[in-house]
Amino acid sequence: MQKNTIDIITMGCSKNLVDSEKLMRQLELNGFKVTHDSEHPKGEIAVINTCGFIGDAKQESIDMILEFCQAKEEGRLKKLFVMGCLSERYLKELEEEIPQVDKYYGKFNWAELVTDLGKAIRTDKLLERDLTTPSHYAYLKISEGCDRHCSYCAIPIITGKHVSRPMEEILEETRMLVARGVKEFQVIAQELTYYGVDLYHRQMLPELVERMADIPGVEWIRLHYAYPANFPTDLLRVMRERDNVCKYMDIALQHISDNMLQRMRRHVTRQETYELIERFRKEVPGIHLRTTLMVGHPGETEQDFAELLDFVRDVKFERMGAFAYSEEEGTYSAGHYEDDIPEETKQKRLDKLMAVQQEVSAELASQKIGQTFKVIIDRCEGDFYVGRTQFDSPEVDPEVLIPKSEGELETGNFYEITITDADDFDLYGVKAV
Numbered sequence: 001m002q003k004n005t006i007d008i009i010t011m012g013c014s015k016n017l018v019d020s021e022k023l024m025r026q027l028e029l030n031g032f033k034v035t036h037d038s039e040h041p042k043g044e045i046a047v048i049n050t051c052g053f054i055g056d057a058k059q060e061s062i063d064m065i066l067e068f069c070q071a072k073e074e075g076r077l078k079k080l081f082v083m084g085c086l087s088e089r090y091l092k093e094l095e096e097e098i099p100q101v102d103k104y105y106g107k108f109n110w111a112e113l114v115t116d117l118g119k120a121i122r123t124d125k126l127l128e129r130d131l132t133t134p135s136h137y138a139y140l141k142i143s144e145g146c147d148r149h150c151s152y153c154a155i156p157i158i159t160g161k162h163v164s165r166p167m168e169e170i171l172e173e174t175r176m177l178v179a180r181g182v183k184e185f186q187v188i189a190q191e192l193t194y195y196g197v198d199l200y201h202r203q204m205l206p207e208l209v210e211r212m213a214d215i216p217g218v219e220w221i222r223l224h225y226a227y228p229a230n231f232p233t234d235l236l237r238v239m240r241e242r243d244n245v246c247k248y249m250d251i252a253l254q255h256i257s258d259n260m261l262q263r264m265r266r267h268v269t270r271q272e273t274y275e276l277i278e279r280f281r282k283e284v285p286g287i288h289l290r291t292t293l294m295v296g297h298p299g300e301t302e303q304d305f306a307e308l309l310d311f312v313r314d315v316k317f318e319r320m321g322a323f324a325y326s327e328e329e330g331t332y333s334a335g336h337y338e339d340d341i342p343e344e345t346k347q348k349r350l351d352k353l354m355a356v357q358q359e360v361s362a363e364l365a366s367q368k369i370g371q372t373f374k375v376i377i378d379r380c381e382g383d384f385y386v387g388r389t390q391f392d393s394p395e396v397d398p399e400v401l402i403p404k405s406e407g408e409l410e411t412g413n414f415y416e417i418t419i420t421d422a423d424d425f426d427l428y429g430v431k432a433v
Contacts, residue, residue, distance in 0.1 A: 005033040005043030011061045012051025014139040014188050016084055020049045021129035023110050028130060030119035036132045044078040047113065050086035052158055055326040061086045069100040083110045085158045107159065127173045134378055136412030137184035137394060138177050142170055142208065146190040148227060151265045152297060154328040155190050162191060164199045167208055178217035183412065184376060186393060188224045193232055206234040213242040220244055222393055226251040228276055229267040236283040246390040247284050252292040256311040257304040264297060265332060277315055288391035290319035295353060296346030297325045298337035305349050312356050318364055319397055320357045324350050358424055365398065365422035372432045375400050375417040377409050385409045400427045
């Protein structure tokens with residue numbers, strides 16, 4: 001147990017990670033040594049940044065809290081603090097159920113933690129953060145909250161209404177990160193496409209991305225978590241015209257049958273969804289689409305599910321994740337629908353959907369054999385350098401493996417790589433001649 005050392009443990013999504021990185025910087029500015037490693041905690045103080053999105057994520061966060069409570073009881077830890085989405089949502093319950101935690105904070109008041117430790121927030125350094133990612137890429141959060149009220153989703157309950165960050169502040173942070181060596185930006189929000197509506201009274205994502213793309217040193221911009229209804233289509237022009245805006249769109253579609261889209265309160269139809277996908281591919285040739293789909297939402301019939309399978313076969317998403325519905329208290333679904341689909345049926349549907357996608361992924365990956373791509377190197381692992389194309393986001397997408405026998409490659413640098421082989425998950429390549 002090292003004195004004056006604080007361990008930050010981040011659960012959940014990249015948006016949480018950005019909050020952790022900002023807290024870490026504030027603690028460092030106040031003289032603390034800070035680590036970000038849940039496997040090997042060393043400090044006398046621990047801060048757990050929790051996730052409260054769905055059942056499994058909530059349970060993981062609770063298990064982590066209990067693990068550190070035990071360390072505290074055994075004298076391996078002096079103080080334990082909890083912040084983030086879980087404690088934002090269940091503050092009173094957590095205080096009653098797990099009183100061993102010294103103090104709980106929500107998602108937005110973590111700055112109080114610094115003052116509770118007897119220090120002061122450095123307001124002149126609020127844009128600074130300690131990157132926990134490799135130094136060549138960073139997540140850039142442009143807003144918080146969501147004004148959509150999808151039936152199943154607890155995010156608006158946790159985060160509140162959509163609040164955009166001022167554009168100039170985001171651009172300043174981008175320039176600061178470039179000065180530190182960041183080349184690749186994963187632009188994130190609960191709902192990207194609504195960016196700017198609250199501040200500027202119109203959708204400003206296309207302009208923001210265009211202005212980011214103008215900053216010297218910004219090599220790649222990748223967009224995460226768009227919404228299909230009222231999509232700002234000028235973004236497609238920006239993506240087509242700017243080489244440093246990745247031809248990649250992460251857009252959660254959830255379902256395709258009109259019955260389910262209506263029950264999920266998605267404000268989009270089957271036809272509109274197909275038309276939007278067609279427009280993406282027509283206006284941005286070569287674009288890779290990542291989506292998330294849901295099975296087992298209340299009222300999903302066998303016919304609805306069959307439509308969803310056909311949709312995945314038809315559209316051939318380059319990237320796809322899926323999950324089974326879990327009822328979240330406080331949501332529209334929990335109040336208005338019965339969770340009427342057995343868990344076993346949900347799991348079978350999920351397995352079947354992912355099996356179809358695996359075939360699609362393998363087919364699309366094999367088409368890349370013989371092509372040459374610009375690849376950024378993330379790390380060295382075993383006998384390979386591991387990198388990504390513009391179509392691959394860190395942590396969630398396929399990687400490109402290049403044998404070390406190809407000669408030395410530097411982490412964070414770009415190389416032209418010719419793809420020689422592919423499996424269901426990754427590509428293999430060599431330096432282009």
